[in-house]
Amino acid sequence: MSSLLVLAIVVAIGLVAFFIGRQRAAAQDNGKVKPHSRAHYHGWWAFLLAVLPALLLLAVWAVGSSVYLDRNIHAALPERTVNSKVASEALDVSLVKSLARGLRKLDAGTLAALPASFAELQPLLAAKGVALASDTQDYMIPIAVEANKVQDRLGLFGAVVILALSIAGAFYALRQIAPRSRARNNVERLMLWGLLAASTIAILTTVGIVLSMLFQTITFFESVSPMNFFFGTVWDPRFAAAGSGGSQGQFGLIPLLAGTLYIAAVALLVAVPVGLMSAVYMAEYATPRVRSVVKPALELLAGIPTIVYGIFAVVTLGPFLRDLSAALTGGSPFIQGQSIFTAGLVMGVMLIPVVSSLSDDIITAVPRAMRDGSLGLGATRSETIKRVILPAALPGIVGAILLTASRAIGETMIVVLAAGVAANLTINPFEAMTTITVKIVNQLTGDLEFNSPQTLVAFALGLTLFALTLVMNIVALYIVRKYREQYE
Amino acid sequence: MTDIPMDTMVRAAAHPRRDIGLKARYAAERRFRIYGAVAISVGLAFLAIMLITIVSKGYTAFWQTTVSLPISFDEKVIDPSNKRAADPSVLIKANYPKLAENALVAKLGINPDDKPAIRQLKGFLSEGARVQLRDIVAADPSVIGTTRDVNILTAANLDSAFKGQIDLSVEEARRKVSDQQIAWMNKLKADGVMAEHFNTGLFSYGASSRPETSGMGVAIIGSFYMMVIVLLLALPIGVAASIYLEEFAKKNRLTDLIEVNINNLAAVPSIVFGLLGLSVFINFLGMPRSAAFVGGLVLTLMTLPTIIIATRAALAAVPPSIRSAALGLGASKMQMVFQHILPLAAPGILTGTIIGLARALGETAPLLLIGMVAFVADYPKTPFDPATALPVQIYMWANEAERAFVERMSGAIIILLVFLMAMNITAIVLRRRFERRW
Numbered sequence: 001m002s003s004l005l006v007l008a009i010v011v012a013i014g015l016v017a018f019f020i021g022r023q024r025a026a027a028q029d030n031g032k033v034k035p036h037s038r039a040h041y042h043g044w045w046a047f048l049l050a051v052l053p054a055l056l057l058l059a060v061w062a063v064g065s066s067v068y069l070d071r072n073i074h075a076a077l078p079e080r081t082v083n084s085k086v087a088s089e090a091l092d093v094s095l096v097k098s099l100a101r102g103l104r105k106l107d108a109g110t111l112a113a114l115p116a117s118f119a120e121l122q123p124l125l126a127a128k129g130v131a132l133a134s135d136t137q138d139y140m141i142p143i144a145v146e147a148n149k150v151q152d153r154l155g156l157f158g159a160v161v162i163l164a165l166s167i168a169g170a171f172y173a174l175r176q177i178a179p180r181s182r183a184r185n186n187v188e189r190l191m192l193w194g195l196l197a198a199s200t201i202a203i204l205t206t207v208g209i210v211l212s213m214l215f216q217t218i219t220f221f222e223s224v225s226p227m228n229f230f231f232g233t234v235w236d237p238r239f240a241a242a243g244s245g246g247s248q249g250q251f252g253l254i255p256l257l258a259g260t261l262y263i264a265a266v267a268l269l270v271a272v273p274v275g276l277m278s279a280v281y282m283a284e285y286a287t288p289r290v291r292s293v294v295k296p297a298l299e300l301l302a303g304i305p306t307i308v309y310g311i312f313a314v315v316t317l318g319p320f321l322r323d324l325s326a327a328l329t330g331g332s333p334f335i336q337g338q339s340i341f342t343a344g345l346v347m348g349v350m351l352i353p354v355v356s357s358l359s360d361d362i363i364t365a366v367p368r369a370m371r372d373g374s375l376g377l378g379a380t381r382s383e384t385i386k387r388v389i390l391p392a393a394l395p396g397i398v399g400a401i402l403l404t405a406s407r408a409i410g411e412t413m414i415v416v417l418a419a420g421v422a423a424n425l426t427i428n429p430f431e432a433m434t435t436i437t438v439k440i441v442n443q444l445t446g447d448l449e450f451n452s453p454q455t456l457v458a459f460a461l462g463l464t465l466f467a468l469t470l471v472m473n474i475v476a477l478y479i480v481r482k483y484r485e486q487y488e
Numbered sequence: 489m490t491d492i493p494m495d496t497m498v499r500a501a502a503h504p505r506r507d508i509g510l511k512a513r514y515a516a517e518r519r520f521r522i523y524g525a526v527a528i529s530v531g532l533a534f535l536a537i538m539l540i541t542i543v544s545k546g547y548t549a550f551w552q553t554t555v556s557l558p559i560s561f562d563e564k565v566i567d568p569s570n571k572r573a574a575d576p577s578v579l580i581k582a583n584y585p586k587l588a589e590n591a592l593v594a595k596l597g598i599n600p601d602d603k604p605a606i607r608q609l610k611g612f613l614s615e616g617a618r619v620q621l622r623d624i625v626a627a628d629p630s631v632i633g634t635t636r637d638v639n640i641l642t643a644a645n646l647d648s649a650f651k652g653q654i655d656l657s658v659e660e661a662r663r664k665v666s667d668q669q670i671a672w673m674n675k676l677k678a679d680g681v682m683a684e685h686f687n688t689g690l691f692s693y694g695a696s697s698r699p700e701t702s703g704m705g706v707a708i709i710g711s712f713y714m715m716v717i718v719l720l721l722a723l724p725i726g727v728a729a730s731i732y733l734e735e736f737a738k739k740n741r742l743t744d745l746i747e748v749n750i751n752n753l754a755a756v757p758s759i760v761f762g763l764l765g766l767s768v769f770i771n772f773l774g775m776p777r778s779a780a781f782v783g784g785l786v787l788t789l790m791t792l793p794t795i796i797i798a799t800r801a802a803l804a805a806v807p808p809s810i811r812s813a814a815l816g817l818g819a820s821k822m823q824m825v826f827q828h829i830l831p832l833a834a835p836g837i838l839t840g841t842i843i844g845l846a847r848a849l850g851e852t853a854p855l856l857l858i859g860m861v862a863f864v865a866d867y868p869k870t871p872f873d874p875a876t877a878l879p880v881q882i883y884m885w886a887n888e889a890e891r892a893f894v895e896r897m898s899g900a901i902i903i904l905l906v907f908l909m910a911m912n913i914t915a916i917v918l919r920r921r922f923e924r925r926w
Contacts, residue, residue, distance in 0.1 A: 184820065188820060188821075188822040191822055192732075192736060192822070194728060195728045195729070195731055195732035195736060196732055196736075198724075198725045198726075198728035198729040198732065199728070199729035199730075199732040199733055199737070199746050200746065201725060201729065201792065202729065202746055202749040202750045202753055202792070202793070202796070203745060203746060203749050205749075205753060205764070205789050205792075206749050206752070206753060208764055208768055209756070209760060209761075209763075209764045212763070212764055212767035212768050212772070213760075213763060213764075213767070215767075216767060273527070274527045274530055274531060275527075276527075277523050277524050277526075277527035277528075278524065278527040278528040278531060280524055281521070281524025281525060281527065281528055282528070284524075285521055285524055294528055294532070296916070297532055297535065298528075298531060298532075299912070300535065300909070300912070301531060301534075301535050303846060303847075303850075303908055303909075303912050304538075304850075304905070304908075305849075305850025305851070305852065305879055305904065305908070306850075306852070306853075307850070307852045307879045307882055307883055308538070308542070308850075308882075308901055308904075308905070309538075310886075311542075311882065311886050311897065311901065312538050312541065312542070314886065315545075315886070315894065316541050349531070349534045352530075352531045353531070356531075380513055380514065380516070380517040381517060381520075382516060382517045382519075382520035382521070383513070383516075383517075385520070386520075403755060406755055406757075407755070407757075409757070410756070410757020410758070410759065410760070411757070412757070412758065412759045412852075412853035413852050413853055413879075413883070416853075417883075417886060437757065437759050437853070440759055440763070440857070441759070441853065441856050441857070444763075444766065444856075444857050445856055445857070445859075445861055458763070459763060459767065462759070462760055462763040465757060465759075465760065466756065466757075466760050469755065469756060469757055470752060470756075473751075473752050473755040473756075474748075474752065476755075477748075477751050477752070
């Protein structure tokens, strides 16, 4: 029986239990004893007891039986020898599994008289719309048939046990129903556990991110030494197509890191002054009417996806700057179509609303009294801003700038399109340079062999990026939080 | 002695007042103010320039040139040896472009033996004519032997020429349409046969190597699946997590850890979520590559922090008096939260969710890593089939060389921005309409 069907039956049992439970609880309320919980709580408790344990068992059973099947197939496969036709044991197993899945589509008559060679079997399967790898071997057919039988047996047995558990849970809950039984507390306790589980997903995500990248990075460092990675100045990973054995390349982080920081610095040079000044203007000078127009417009700027900025940079701004520089020198352009300057400029514009909305919050959080005090002593508005408000808001603004910098470092689409792919080390802002994020995308798009260092390096880069932004975020959040407390 | 002029006395009395440089200070004030106005204008000007260039490049993508031709479904071309009763695949493999070519030859009055002219004619109509005519025949084989008017797409170059985007003053060998083709085009235009129509194909076609038959159908469906998955997963989980943290959690190590994690995840680069999806969902759990389901999961993890932060703010904004009143009337804490606090916080939660969804809709980088940059020509029937997404489709078109793809790409950006703007405006309207000041 398929697990989807089992799931549907379990839920159906749960619903029946809900209605019976509610009915029974309502029937018991004869007005003599004040019931502890309202009738539908009894219903829900019956539903939960019927469904939850059964679902847990279903999940465990599904995972367990697939592991058991894999081991069975492994054991049944012939010993691997030098002249095995299939490249690896894992491939062997997956071929058997897809064959077994294909056999499911055949009708009973064909299955009874199954041909023993794959050459004869393939057209039968193809007629049912099943396409199989041509290196499926004859010896796999009986293994696949056997695997299907085992799977059927396991599925049937599991379904019976799960349904029995579900019915038992429902009966147990229904028997418990009494006017003074505390169904509401039971239901609420389970709900609380559910809420707690939902909030731990954030932790699980972080753990998932760190562990997944850590394991791949460790595998990467088995073939490339960390010294070469962190201090290498040459990035030349070579191309490793699947099965080519993986020629060695050089994986130096320095050019990528330099490019990342350079572009981020250019972006911050654009975003911080402009964003900060617009925040100051919005908070201190703008009339309510100007504010009501400009603020949504800046929010709109923040809502535009980064791919649009990237395309603007590469389709419009890049060629424009190149032609402009060619016109200025009267011939050869000194700004390339893809350059640090173009990417940084566009990224800076993207970050303007980020800086301005963060600093707006911080500036308006400076207490009114400080402002009034300064104005009362005769300072002009700009003097108040420069000498009182900004110094008071400085820690918060530093935090905001750090958060913005972390956005700039992790930004992907703008640099993928506008910064170029060549890993140069240059200080000329009008040349192309590449970044960590660009190389992650480059190394992982396309058909690369997963376990080659060329692919694994993307995870090492990802971990570096994650660590870099993590430190910046934590410092920034710490500063912002600490600062907020000062005036509260 | 007494004849000291009055005005010098006044001047002498005023003189000791310190020069406080009011003029300079006011000038500084004005300058500062102008800097602020300039800063805002820079941002807004950039926004305007960007939108104007994209719209001016892209609006033509919503029209596509077609030629209306009387196609005669000639049996001699489709099924020369009359085998279709025995072998239906004849109808699939038949030389359909020939039909369109014959119709065009007849229309333009070209001598069918004029080989060079015929060769130029081949580049006139889209290769998509093959599929278009095949579908007509496959749907109704009895059409063979009859004549029917069909709107056939022109090739992308002719489409550009028709829209006036090709500079005809350039020497003939250096542009993509020949003088002969232009002459034909003008003739057909004068006959009213060749015309622009609203480009429904942009919304319905899948991936294609030819600009005129490529569209965003697959991407729209893929993005739709992902948004549904994000909504179904991120909203309940996010709300549950916020309720726990805001209403139930005691201040301890665990809740501190969760809070730090959420705040940090909100600032983690999106590409890192792509790496997570690739190594956990695809390599470890064996989920299919390029599938909208995996994309939805990755975007869910990415959107969760946004929704949690918005929901917590909305819950915290509900005044404590409501809580006290509910508890005072004998509600349990769970009843108080679900029956009183949550409905009052709903508008804020909804606004945060829509903004989170809008961010997820525009996100590209993590989807590149889980293999959604795929050439998918068929509609995905389930979320587990290969699909692309709107921003990824834009990225793929950006990597194409032909200028007609740039037009389509800009058109796609317009559509994406319209979707995003609609979502953001909905969020703003909701906030305005339901916002309560306590």
